[in-house]
Amino acid sequence: MEGAAIVMKPANTAVRAVAVAALLATALVARPARPQTAPDASPAGPGSSASAAGDSARGLTLTAVRSFSGPENTRIVFEWSRPAVFVTPDSGSTADLAISLPGEATARAADVASVLPVRDGVVDSVMIETRVDGASFRLRFHAPLRFRVMTLAAQDDQPFRLIVDVARPGAEQAEAKRLEGIAQGKRRDRVRVVAVDAGHGGEDQGARGPRKLRVVEKNVTLAVARALVEELNKIPGVRGELTRDGDYFIPLRDRYHIAEKMKADLFISIHANSTKRRTGKGTEIYFLSLRGASDQADSDLADLENAADLVGGVPPRSEDGLVSILYDVKRTSALEQSQLLAETLLDHVAVDRRLESRGVKQAGFVVLKSVEFPSVLVETAFINNPVEAKLLTSHEFQHKMAVQIATGVRRYFELNGVELSGSSNTQ
Numbered sequence: 001m002e003g004a005a006i007v008m009k010p011a012n013t014a015v016r017a018v019a020v021a022a023l024l025a026t027a028l029v030a031r032p033a034r035p036q037t038a039p040d041a042s043p044a045g046p047g048s049s050a051s052a053a054g055d056s057a058r059g060l061t062l063t064a065v066r067s068f069s070g071p072e073n074t075r076i077v078f079e080w081s082r083p084a085v086f087v088t089p090d091s092g093s094t095a096d097l098a099i100s101l102p103g104e105a106t107a108r109a110a111d112v113a114s115v116l117p118v119r120d121g122v123v124d125s126v127m128i129e130t131r132v133d134g135a136s137f138r139l140r141f142h143a144p145l146r147f148r149v150m151t152l153a154a155q156d157d158q159p160f161r162l163i164v165d166v167a168r169p170g171a172e173q174a175e176a177k178r179l180e181g182i183a184q185g186k187r188r189d190r191v192r193v194v195a196v197d198a199g200h201g202g203e204d205q206g207a208r209g210p211r212k213l214r215v216v217e218k219n220v221t222l223a224v225a226r227a228l229v230e231e232l233n234k235i236p237g238v239r240g241e242l243t244r245d246g247d248y249f250i251p252l253r254d255r256y257h258i259a260e261k262m263k264a265d266l267f268i269s270i271h272a273n274s275t276k277r278r279t280g281k282g283t284e285i286y287f288l289s290l291r292g293a294s295d296q297a298d299s300d301l302a303d304l305e306n307a308a309d310l311v312g313g314v315p316p317r318s319e320d321g322l323v324s325i326l327y328d329v330k331r332t333s334a335l336e337q338s339q340l341l342a343e344t345l346l347d348h349v350a351v352d353r354r355l356e357s358r359g360v361k362q363a364g365f366v367v368l369k370s371v372e373f374p375s376v377l378v379e380t381a382f383i384n385n386p387v388e389a390k391l392l393t394s395h396e397f398q399h400k401m402a403v404q405i406a407t408g409v410r411r412y413f414e415l416n417g418v419e420l421s422g423s424s425n426t427q
Contacts, residue, residue, distance in 0.1 A: 060084055061107045062130060063159065067118045068202040070248030072171040074122040076139065077203055078162040083153070086162060091148045097139040097164070099149070106135040122168050141166060161203075182241055182262040191239045192418065194232050194409060195259035197269040197367065198225035198242065199377075202249035207274035209389035217383055218247065220392045221270045224380060227402035228270070235410050237420030256370040266341065266409065267375040269367050272383040272392055280382040282356030285346045287338035287376050288369060289362030330371045337374035337416075344415065345376065345408035352400060354391065355381055378405065 061081040068075045088099040108114075108130045116126040124140040141147075146167040154160045186193050198221040200206035206217025225242055232240030243258045244250055250258075259267045273280060342360045350357040358379075368375040380401055381388040391397040413420055 059107060060101075060104055061109055062112055062128070062135070063109045065112055065116050065126060065128065066203075067116060067120075067123065067126070068248050069118070069120040069122065070202065070246065070250075071168070071175060073168055074118065074120055074166045075202060075249065076116075076118075076123065076126055076164040076166070078137070078164075080160045080162070083151075083160045084162075086149075086151070088149050090150070091146075093144050093146050095141045095144045097141070097147055099137040099139070099162070099164075101135040102133070104134055105132045106130040122166050139164060139166075143169070145169065157208075163203075176261070179258065179261040182239075186239070186263055189239075190421070191237050192265045192413065192420065193262055194238060194240050194266045194268065195262060195264035195373075196225045196228050196232070196240055196242055197255050197259070197267065198222040198244045199269055199271040199367075201244050202247055204249050207272055207383045209383045209392070210278075210386050213386070213389050213393065215383065215389055215393050217272045217274075220272050220380075220383065220398075222247070223395075224398050224401055225270045227398050228268070228405055231402045231406035232409060235406065235420065238409065238413075252366040253369075255367050256375065260370055260372050264373050266412075267368075267370065267373050268345075268405065268409075269365075269375070269377040271377060271379050272381060273379040274382060274384045278384050278386065281385050281388055282358040283346070283349050283381060284358035284361055284379045285342040285349075285376055286361050286363050286365060286368070286379070287342045287374075288335060289364055334371050334374060338368070338376055340415065341374045341408075341412050342376045344412045345378065345405055348404045348408035348411065349378075349401065351404060354397075355388070 059081075062078060063081055064077075064079040066077045066079075068077070084101055084104065086099055086101050088097070108128065112128070114128050116128070118125060121142055122145065124142055127138045127140075129136045139147075148165045150163050150165075152158070152161045152163060182193065185191075198218075200218035200221060202218070204218065206221070208217070209215035222244065226245070229240035229242055232238050241262055241264070243255050255269070256267060273284070339360065346357060346360055349355070365377050368377060381392055383389050383392055410420070
């Protein structure tokens, strides 16, 4: 609705779409850089077996409001104690978006302010009003901008959420220009590009460490990834580039597509491991398997990491055709080189005696499915193990892990007879 006020009528198709999605939220399981105020609240999803009447009796509470500013959009997240039906367009263009929740007593958690200032050049502010007869929200944008509204069902430790994504003007063109610049720089300077992917981000926090340490996977992975890029750029003829350089969500397939567009030679995805028990320990490195995981634990881990898209609101997709080229020479070569890369990296990471080497394994990680370059996923350590969680938060450990992986990358190129003699990596 360019330049016009949004008329929100319950009979509107877009309104019905959001309302229906919210009504289905209890039956359907569906999971972007810098949180801007509105502190974290304990998740309060509808995970109990209480009836809808019981839910209503409990009342409805807005437990948290967050914003995540990424290079392509700003995401506003409203977290709720249980599902609700909102009146709003599901998409459009405006400078002032109104969302209402009519006819239901709504409370606001004590640590949720009535105004969330964002001021990131996309969203100016979010105004929140809760009443005994409902609630209303007004999102003021920097200019008339494209937006999308959706609801996400409670899942695992994530509560029911209302999500508003607001597009950053010119972001797609700017990102395409940036990636093309990296690709041109590779050809010009005759360097090898290593894409370093910091797992998770934004609303997708990944695994969590012990409560008293207040550490989440998305922050650890970004710290290690940044340190790794810094170390890679010290190697003559190698240039490290991040897929994510802030606290925002990127869908799994977009991560390797970013690497493809920058013409990367290698892809390394950084993660932190976690198990139901707190006894897991050590480092393991994965490369892609199209025939199933090494064992059930590896399969469970791949399912957990692949669920990141659901956390961020990306709908499930059927296999994208990569299976059909299992026997293609390009695929076979990529898998063989991925295995060599994984083995070489682990040999160097295992030098740190504080971590047990859990070996090289295979699983069906979506983020590893490009055929354009060797790809590996590094599970650095177990974030839910108190001892290893402390290591993961240590700058000294993060730096040492980065040095070891970078040394492994250099050795991998040597084993493949690649001469690293490009221009200086100072940018």
